[in-house]
Amino acid sequence: MIEQAFRQLADEWIADTEFQSSMTRITAHPSYRKIISLGQEVLPLILRELGTRPRPWFSALHEITGHDPVQPHERGDMAAMAAAWQRWALANSIR
């Protein structure tokens, strides 16, 4: 159920923001906000998405967990930011 809801919202978000560069607009999209409102349950799903293809999930992860493992020098580097969150997930047994 949660996976289906996440997939639908994520697909809407990707389709609507695919051509946007503004991370502010990308993360303000209604479907992105709804995903955040689903809370901790979607963490493994977001992390799986990140492992498949890095997208700007970092604000959502930060808002849901209250953590931010991304270092200042990693800003803008999607692969490095995704790797930082994967390390955080491993350290916190989220999978």
Next chain:
Amino acid sequence: MNPDFQRKFPLLVPGAFRQASPDTSAYNCIAWAAGVTNLNWWPNPYGFWPPDVPREETIDAFLAAFATVGFVLCADGTLESGLEKIALYADFGGPTHAARQLPDGQWTSKLGQSIDITHTTPWVLNGPEYGAIVRFMQRRRRDR
């Protein structure tokens, strides 16, 4: 292709552009215009932004960011020998996109998290997705 592509870019008709690379999220349009292919440039907490440039979504901040890699304001996007030009786009909410002129006078754009395209003029990206061109900048071409 995104089913909303034509609605988002009504001037990008067949013949006005071609896909130049597969989609990737490794870099965005601002980085691509600056000549960078391993970062997403944006003045938010998860984007790269040049040091000492205000992290603001304003036209002035974006002009200042491009100035860090040698661009200065210019009048238009006319092809001039030895110069590389960029176009900055904005809408009511602020900057949205940047495109870069190629040596042959065509333009190149990275469309968000999606593909790179080569397009005939910078104007064909004007529309609901990116708003309109608000400034042109230029620098000495480095690939000669």
